[in-house]
Amino acid sequence: MVNEEMKQIWKIPEPTLRRLPWYLAFVKLLKGKGETFVSSTQIAKEINVDPSQVAKDLSFVNISGKTRVGYEIDALVNVLEDFLGFTSQHKAFLFGVGSLGAALLQDTGLNQYGLDIVAGFDIRDELAGTNVNGIPVYHINDFPAKQKEFGATIGIITVPVEKAQEVTGQIIHGGIKALWNFTPFRIRVPEHIVVQNTSMYAHLAVMFNRLNSMNH
Amino acid sequence: MVNEEMKQIWKIPEPTLRRLPWYLAFVKLLKGKGETFVSSTQIAKEINVDPSQVAKDLSFVNISGKTRVGYEIDALVNVLEDFLGFTSQHKAFLFGVGSLGAALLQDTGLNQYGLDIVAGFDIRDELAGTNVNGIPVYHINDFPAKQKEFGATIGIITVPVEKAQEVTGQIIHGGIKALWNFTPFRIRVPEHIVVQNTSMYAHLAVMFNRLNSMNH
Numbered sequence: 407m408v409n410e411e412m413k414q415i416w417k418i419p420e421p422t423l424r425r426l427p428w429y430l431a432f433v434k435l436l437k438g439k440g441e442t443f444v445s446s447t448q449i450a451k452e453i454n455v456d457p458s459q460v461a462k463d464l465s466f467v468n469i470s471g472k473t474r475v476g477y478e479i480d481a482l483v484n485v486l487e488d489f490l491g492f493t494s495q496h497k498a499f500l501f502g503v504g505s506l507g508a509a510l511l512q513d514t515g516l517n518q519y520g521l522d523i524v525a526g527f528d529i530r531d532e533l534a535g536t537n538v539n540g541i542p543v544y545h546i547n548d549f550p551a552k553q554k555e556f557g558a559t560i561g562i563i564t565v566p567v568e569k570a571q572e573v574t575g576q577i578i579h580g581g582i583k584a585l586w587n588f589t590p591f592r593i594r595v596p597e598h599i600v601v602q603n604t605s606m607y608a609h610l611a612v613m614f615n616r617l618n619s620m621n622h
Numbered sequence: 623m624v625n626e627e628m629k630q631i632w633k634i635p636e637p638t639l640r641r642l643p644w645y646l647a648f649v650k651l652l653k654g655k656g657e658t659f660v661s662s663t664q665i666a667k668e669i670n671v672d673p674s675q676v677a678k679d680l681s682f683v684n685i686s687g688k689t690r691v692g693y694e695i696d697a698l699v700n701v702l703e704d705f706l707g708f709t710s711q712h713k714a715f716l717f718g719v720g721s722l723g724a725a726l727l728q729d730t731g732l733n734q735y736g737l738d739i740v741a742g743f744d745i746r747d748e749l750a751g752t753n754v755n756g757i758p759v760y761h762i763n764d765f766p767a768k769q770k771e772f773g774a775t776i777g778i779i780t781v782p783v784e785k786a787q788e789v790t791g792q793i794i795h796g797g798i799k800a801l802w803n804f805t806p807f808r809i810r811v812p813e814h815i816v817v818q819n820t821s822m823y824a825h826l827a828v829m830f831n832r833l834n835s836m837n838h
Contacts, residue, residue: 612636
């Protein structure tokens with residue numbers, strides 16, 4: 407039974423998980439406008455996805471639509487937020503309090519999506535004991551002790567490229583199971599570790615290239 | 623001839639453009655270690671991509687490898703940085719100086735990748751005339767005038783979700799051709815406009831879901 411359930415959860419495809427936040431944002435917008443029902447066709451049209459895909463994606467979520475009227479918006483918002491994990495707090499450590507790292511510590515918006523960054527770590531002695539936006543910064547050597555104290559489940563990687571793989575090893579050794587990699591380096595991890603890459607530089611490359619080709 | 627060239631550039635697939643920065647980061651790392659040559663097999667192994675894919679991706683870039691030894695590292699770094707647009711500065715405006723917007727203004731790292739954020743805009747009167755990290759913040763009403771002054775080509779969108787589509791319209795009307803969308807909203811744009819979505823919330827959703835399924 408437990409195995410059945412586990413299988414069920416693991417089966418959710420990553421593309422579905424990536425689309426659901428788009429749906430949520432749109433449905434919340436409708437909610438703000440005072441709407442009460444939304445159909446999968448409406449969502450599909452707005453997000454530019456096939457309606458059958460929307461219905462399929464929402465079938466992973468525990469909600470059912472009504473013929474003709476669709477999904478009840480209040481319920482859909484609640485169920486999606488819950489399902490995506492945005493309503494519970496997930497403790498995270500951030501590694502590398504440089505320019506991007508410090509910037510992320512200052513973004514309180516992530517907190518509203520269930521990410522609770524409880525500490526930052528850096529190799530530079532002069533940063534130990536400081537804080538950014540009220541979040542304490544420790545020396546990387548203190549990570550094992552702080553991990554015992556906080557029990558973070560997510561590690562955010564904002565170290566310089568040449569340290570990315572080394573820090574990845576340290577984080578995993580410390581028992582953290584999910585890594586959010588902001589470096590342009592492709593970190594390598596054991597199979598059971600979750601990795602999400604936010605490749606800001608790759609996005610820049612695409613924009614620059616497309617812009618350039620316009621000017622030719 | 624010009625048309626030929628244009629076609630050539632437009633033909634670069636987005637997945638290739640997204641992989642090239644991974645290659646660049648790895649090759650720069652080798653450079654830092656004093657290595658002089660790198661083979662596509664070596665890159666493939668490190669990045670976990672098929673070797674033939676690496677060779678194909680690099681065929682879009684103006685560099686050729688030598689049999690047996692591969693690519694000269696110094697040349698490859700230069701050519702890739704240049705090709706990806708990281709060596710020239712691209713002027714950008716940021717819209718929405720909230721928590722995430724202000725955080726991005728503070729990330730000087732983007733500058734090293736060719737993104738030059740020259741101004742921020744916000745709807746709140748009290749922010750006009752301030753600055754973040756030396757970057758001036760103006761009222762959104764001043765955008766048309768400032769666009770004449772700066773001629774930005776990229777618009778970074780960090781406004782609240784419910785303002786995303788409206789601001790998108792304003793930015794495009796102002797003549798900006800590429801949009802970097804950080805909101806969880808799926809913005810709609812005319813065909814000739816470049817859009818890149820950095821969906822931090824989608825990445826969080828995937829991590830939370832995978833972590834949850836581990837605990838079941």
